[in-house]
Amino acid sequence: MDRYIASELIPPFLFGIGLFSSIGVAIGSLFEIMRTAVEVGLPISLVLQVLLLSLPQYMAYAFPTSVLLSTLLTYSRFSSDSELVALRSCGVSVYRIVLPAILLSLIITCITFGFNEYVVPAANYQAKVTLDKALNKEQPLFRDRNILYQEYGKVERPDGSKEKVLKRLFYAERFDGQQMKGLTILDRSQNQLNQVVTAQAGQWNPIENTWELFDGTIYEISADASYRTILRFQHQKLQLPRTPLDLANDKRDYNEMNIAQSIERLEIERDSGDDQKVLKLRIRIQQKIALPFACLIFGLVGSTLGNRPQRTSRATGFGISVVMIFGYYFFTAVGDALGLTSSVPPIVAAWLPNLVGLGSGIFLLFKVTR
Structure with missing residues (x-):
């Protein structure tokens, strides 16, 4: 059963990574780079290079959303084909049915953390350096x-x-x-x-x-x-x-630093005594840690929603995924605003969407088991 569920989860997960990464690159980088390329006359090879270097950042965002799409579509398909009914009739509990999705989500959480820590900052920095060099705006590696x-x-x-x-x-x-x-x-x-x-x-x-x-x-x-x-x-x-x-000597912005570099920058800002900058950086560090765990939260929520007895089409499952993704980033924005105004501690501000998602997932799981 575990092998079967895992084999059914992986294809839509890979599809989600390709889909959401492509959408992210198209909205976040493609139009701006193409406009710059037309104005300046950049070669297509350099445009493709910058786009490829921009891709890891959007892939990191796509991992959690792909987990949600994969679990929701897969378990909804199981429910529509009465496979969940067959498993339940054999004495398999809902907790045991969703366990493979939780374990797979945990593995993807670890992959996302490593990817977001070691690949994304370096790729973002290299993309900026490559584009600046092509635009004859090559700057020294320090603030001059x-x-x-x-x-x-x-x-x-x-x-x-x-x-x-x-x-x-x-x-x-x-x-x-x-x-x-x-x-x-x-x-x-x-x-x-x-x-x-x-x-x-x-x-x-x-x-x-x-x-x-x-x-x-x-x-x-x-x-x-x-x-x-x-x-x-x-x-x-x-x-x-x-x-x-x-x-x-520190010229990288937030998206070009990993957690270790961000902590070093935090110590620099802390020496200056500027509480607002320190507070903002503390929130950003916590957000770097919290983002990979969204994979685990979405895995729980998606597999639980898919276990409902209602029949759900793929179009409906995709629509639910989009709504939940917007909801997650809405709470991310709310937590960010509360943290920057010192209404809540930085750790609460960064983990607010995960806490809301975890609470929703546990509630839905208990509701399905009844």
């Missing part, structure tokens, strides 16, 4: 201009209350991979603006963990906002965080 770092911290007010304010602002006009040029540093670490540093160049000293600044001026400001001291220097060392250099 306008590096801005804002460090926040809590200060105590005269009334004893604590408030989060900007403590330090670091700005560099250019970065060549070794030195930053055109530096301006505003220091408010003493509850007020007490120092302004400008320098022609600066670089990080990894041995002493300090910034070495060259050819600049330090303006020390007194409490009445007047210049207290003006010091010109040719070479000066300052105890500042390494974070601006980390930000300059």
Whole structure:
């Protein structure tokens, strides 16, 4: 029975991957790339290369939806052909009937996690680099201009209350991979603006963990906002965080980073004290973990819905799959909005659609068994 059910689940699953991946590429990348190709005159070989590199991202999204389509269509077909009635009459419970779909969904969950962790970020990054190079917009692997770092911290007010304010602002006009040029540093670490540093160049000293600044001026400001001291220097060392250099060397966006890289980026953002960026990145990391488990949720829901005694055509099963997919991503958007407004913790925001789906699947399973 297990071999039979598994053999019936695999073909519609593969069909779903091809279908949903093709739709995703067509909507998400094809039209934009074709428009760019026509405007710039890109060769068709390069267009195909970029499209192929964009495909893994949509395949990762297609794995859960394909599991839903496969289980729903397969078990609905079993129900329509009275095969479920035959199994039940032999004493096989509903729990045992849906078990092969759950186990197969668990395997696909592991595959999706590995695929989304090791293949998708690298492919997305390579697609961006390939397209930029073709458009003569090849950029260095680091941020080469306008590096801005804002460090926040809590200060105590005269009334004893604590408030989060900007403590330090670091700005560099250019970065060549070794030195930053055109530096301006505003220091408010003493509850007020007490120092302004400008320098022609600066670089990080990894041995002493300090910034070495060259050819600049330090303006020390007194409490009445007047210049207290003006010091010109040719070479000066300052105890500042390494974070601006980390930000300059990190140019990948969220879709081009795996979980390990995202956690490293989280530590960088956490050093800056920008709670909103930290919160958003924490939600995105949890979403990377939660997405593969949607395969397991959809496997449970699809196999349970297919076990209903009503006869369901393939067109109806496909329509139910589309509705449930939209429902899943609707709750994803709701959880994202609740998380970004700090209404719920990041882990709840990311796992909300899975929790709703799990609750629905368990409810439907108990209802079918009765």
